[in-house]
Amino acid sequence: MNAPEPFLGVTEHTPVRHHILSVLVENKAGVLSRVAGLFARRGFNIYSLAVAPAESSAKFSRITMVVDAETTPLEQIVEQLDKLVNVVAITDIAPKDAVERELLLATIRTEVNSRTPLSDVVANSGAAIVDVDAHSITVMLAGTPKACDLLEAQLEEFDTIELHRTGRVAVPRLGTSASA
Amino acid sequence: MQLTGAQALIKSLETEGVEVVFGLPGGAILPVYDPIIDSSIRHILVRHEQGAGHMAEGYALATGKPGVAIVTSGPGATNIVTPIANAYMDSTPLVVITGQVASGSIGTDAFQECDITGITQGITKHNFLIRSAHDIPRAVAAAFYIATTGRPGPVLVDLPKDIAQSTMEWWYPSSVEELDLPGYRPLVDLDLERIAEAAELIAASERPVLYVGGGTLKSRASAQLLAFAERTGIPVVTTLMARGAFPDSHRQHLGMPGMHGMYAAVTAMQKADLLISLGARFDDRVTGKIPAFAPLAKIIHVDIDKAEFNKVRRVDVAVRSSIDRALEALDATGVVAQDLEVWWKEIDTWRETYPLVYDESDDEKLLRPQLVVESIYKASAPGTIVSSGVGQHQMWASQFWGFEEPGTWINSGGAGTMGFGVPAAIGAKVGRPDRTVWCIDGDGCFQMTAQELVTARSEGIPVKIAILNNAYLGMVRQWQEMFYEERYSEVYLDADLPDYVKWAESMGCVGLRARTVAEMHEAIRIANDINDVPVVIDFRTDSSEKVFPMVAAGASNDDIMVHPSQREK
Numbered sequence: 001m002n003a004p005e006p007f008l009g010v011t012e013h014t015p016v017r018h019h020i021l022s023v024l025v026e027n028k029a030g031v032l033s034r035v036a037g038l039f040a041r042r043g044f045n046i047y048s049l050a051v052a053p054a055e056s057s058a059k060f061s062r063i064t065m066v067v068d069a070e071t072t073p074l075e076q077i078v079e080q081l082d083k084l085v086n087v088v089a090i091t092d093i094a095p096k097d098a099v100e101r102e103l104l105l106a107t108i109r110t111e112v113n114s115r116t117p118l119s120d121v122v123a124n125s126g127a128a129i130v131d132v133d134a135h136s137i138t139v140m141l142a143g144t145p146k147a148c149d150l151l152e153a154q155l156e157e158f159d160t161i162e163l164h165r166t167g168r169v170a171v172p173r174l175g176t177s178a179s180a
Numbered sequence: 181m182q183l184t185g186a187q188a189l190i191k192s193l194e195t196e197g198v199e200v201v202f203g204l205p206g207g208a209i210l211p212v213y214d215p216i217i218d219s220s221i222r223h224i225l226v227r228h229e230q231g232a233g234h235m236a237e238g239y240a241l242a243t244g245k246p247g248v249a250i251v252t253s254g255p256g257a258t259n260i261v262t263p264i265a266n267a268y269m270d271s272t273p274l275v276v277i278t279g280q281v282a283s284g285s286i287g288t289d290a291f292q293e294c295d296i297t298g299i300t301q302g303i304t305k306h307n308f309l310i311r312s313a314h315d316i317p318r319a320v321a322a323a324f325y326i327a328t329t330g331r332p333g334p335v336l337v338d339l340p341k342d343i344a345q346s347t348m349e350w351w352y353p354s355s356v357e358e359l360d361l362p363g364y365r366p367l368v369d370l371d372l373e374r375i376a377e378a379a380e381l382i383a384a385s386e387r388p389v390l391y392v393g394g395g396t397l398k399s400r401a402s403a404q405l406l407a408f409a410e411r412t413g414i415p416v417v418t419t420l421m422a423r424g425a426f427p428d429s430h431r432q433h434l435g436m437p438g439m440h441g442m443y444a445a446v447t448a449m450q451k452a453d454l455l456i457s458l459g460a461r462f463d464d465r466v467t468g469k470i471p472a473f474a475p476l477a478k479i480i481h482v483d484i485d486k487a488e489f490n491k492v493r494r495v496d497v498a499v500r501s502s503i504d505r506a507l508e509a510l511d512a513t514g515v516v517a518q519d520l521e522v523w524w525k526e527i528d529t530w531r532e533t534y535p536l537v538y539d540e541s542d543d544e545k546l547l548r549p550q551l552v553v554e555s556i557y558k559a560s561a562p563g564t565i566v567s568s569g570v571g572q573h574q575m576w577a578s579q580f581w582g583f584e585e586p587g588t589w590i591n592s593g594g595a596g597t598m599g600f601g602v603p604a605a606i607g608a609k610v611g612r613p614d615r616t617v618w619c620i621d622g623d624g625c626f627q628m629t630a631q632e633l634v635t636a637r638s639e640g641i642p643v644k645i646a647i648l649n650n651a652y653l654g655m656v657r658q659w660q661e662m663f664y665e666e667r668y669s670e671v672y673l674d675a676d677l678p679d680y681v682k683w684a685e686s687m688g689c690v691g692l693r694a695r696t697v698a699e700m701h702e703a704i705r706i707a708n709d710i711n712d713v714p715v716v717i718d719f720r721t722d723s724s725e726k727v728f729p730m731v732a733a734g735a736s737n738d739d740i741m742v743h744p745s746q747r748e749k
């Protein structure tokens with residue numbers, strides 16, 4: 001199984017002028033709404049957003065956002081975010097300095113006797129089959145956004161019942177200085 | 181000491197040094213109103229919650245202290261949304277306490293429930309929904325800390341009724357750490373490298389302008405501004421939000437810039453090679469068409485809020501600092517600009533060619549509104565505070581009143597909230613009872629919040645209201661005249677309906693009317709002699725008067741329209 005390529009820029013979902021913001025927030029009610037509300041209010045675009053408890057303590061959560069730095073200067077997005085009282089720290093990661101991963105889950109209708117093409121796609125993309133019944137298969141890929149894009153494109157050949165992507169999470173590539 | 185949440189709230193306000201709150205009770209806030217009876221805090225009972233909010237703003241703008249308002253849930257809370265938005269736009273420190281339905285009922289569409297923290301998310305600096313009585317002191321302390329530090333603004337504290345009724349062991353945070361605000365860092369070290377860069381730009385400049393905004397007043401930097409301006413000889417403009425930050429009588433003061441600014445102030449900015457922005461935010465009412473604004477100028481931008489840098493205009497040097505500290509540091513460099521003689525000659529020519537003018541009043545005709553403002557100003561003691569509504573009268577007040585010190589101009593700048601004037605004047609008078617407080621109001625604005633004069637009369641707050649009654653929503657009329665071929669749509673208000681004198685009298689105020697110049701002077705004299713009750717004067721002014729100079733919305737500041745009498749024939 002080949003390891004997915006590192007993601008270096010454009011995907012179908014995100015043009016090149018996007019940035020990844022890793023935002024440490026207080027784990028309090030309504031914080032996500034404050035962040036989302038700020039983006040709506042100021043006309044900033046979000047491509048994807050993922051939230052989970054942060055590593056350091058239960059007091060904090062981490063929001064990973066892919067933002068459009070084309071329509072609004074990144075500086076404005078960061079500075080306005082920073083003004084939110086519940087936002088503790090913002091790390092801005094340029095795509096080339098990021099290790100990014102995303103999870104894709106897709107359920108495909110496919111009869112037992114015609115599964116070879118799908119199995120090939122699954123095997124070649126580094127995905128895994130995580131659920132099966134007589135008429136369908138659920139596949140999973142944890143990979144780069146580009147790998148997920150590729151798999152999504154390949155699945156268009158099939159009868160996809162449902163497809164979900166989580167939006168990416170990211171950490172700075174080791175040895176780079178992600179600006180804070 | 182065991183206290184109820186309600187008692188803890190009031191004790192927290194007392195601990196913060198609050199002397200007066202503006203409010204109106206209701207179901208969800210009822211528990212809080214009981215300990216108010218025993219508190220040292222003065223409560224002023226308003227007639228509409230919008231009044232409470234604007235009074236708190238007027239109080240804050242006149243005193244520099246945070247204004248406090250208390251209202252009930254649901255409609256009480258939504259009624260104060262406008263003042264919160266207004267305070268947010270003008271960076272006015274406010275703490276607003278709202279009652280909320282009991283915790284267990286939140287989310288059930290309970291009676292008078294409304295998601296006020298959700299509604300005010302975008303118009304507060306921060307807000308809190310309190311979840312336990314133990315948290316009340318922390319939330320109140322944090323609210324005051326956030327409202328008054330960094331770039332000030334409104335903070336809302338939403339208190340569910342059951343929490344007000346439950347008990348807690350009294351405590352109060354004694355340090356900023358205990359406020360538990362890991363993401364709020366308003367204090368910054370001044371970066372002296374930036375000051376050095378700013379000094380370099382100043383030293384190289386031949387046509388500098390000090391562009392003074394509201395942040396200069398917020399950081400109480402008037403003395404530092406005066407010292408720096410006088411030492412360097414650089415011309416000064418003060419925005420609508422900064423009137424009073426630099427004396428209008430000062431030779432170096434060119435007046436207000438912007439849409440209805442002084443010709444010399446607007447033009448000096450357009451021709452400047454350096455703008456030193458002090459707590460200003462390049463608002464569209466100042467810049468006009470942004471690409472055409474001050475095209476030759478380098479920008480030094482001093483602000484405590486770093487999100488303002490590069491928001492509207494690319495800056496050359498950004499100094500994140502309070503204005504007083506930055507000016508002190510700049511002054512300490514001893515920097516001077518290039519020889520400014522040529523620059524001042526140019527500026528003086530503009531000042532001489534295009535001073536503020538208006539047509540003379542004629543006893544047979546209606547009063548000139550500008551004359552009314554000038555006459556009240558001339559008849560008033562130094563240090564008189566003046567508030568205004570929003571419209572033509574606001575611009576004339578800003579243009580024709582002479583502001584000499586901070587805290588004397590109380591107005592709604594960023595939001596432009598009609599109805600601000602009367603309640604804001606009342607709040608200012610509560611905060612500065614030693615000063616005379618005038619409100620220059622419009623007939624349209626007056627009708628929006630006039631009922632607060634009942635509050636003023638019953639609480640013994642003797643403000644003076646000058647209605648410039650032009651029988652129109654005048655500012656809108658002006659735009660329709662100039663830009664919509666005199667097609668007047670829904671702007672006529674009858675000069676005689678309502679009868680402002682009777683209305684004033686019915687609210688326990690003295691009501692006067694002036695139609696001629698002689699009546700005008702007499703009415704002003706009578707009003708200034710009355711110091712126990714509010715006075716309302718219905719000045720009948722000429723509805724055809726327009727505010728000049730004017731830069732049309734979206735036009736370049738180069739295309740400023742001066743008064744018709746100053747235009748080339």
Ligand SMILES: Cc1ncc(C[n+]2csc(CCOP(=O)(O)OP(=O)(O)O)c2C)c(N)n1
Binds near residue numbers: 569572624652653
């Ligand atoms: C709450 C609110 N509604 C509408 C407006 C739009 N507006 C701006 S000025 C103005 C006219 C104000 O009339 P008046 O108080 O009589 O003042 P004038 O311009 O006649 O001096 C209006 C309607 C506003 N600024 N605020």
Ligand SMILES: [Mg+2]
Binds near residue numbers: 623624648653
């Ligand atoms: Mg009017």
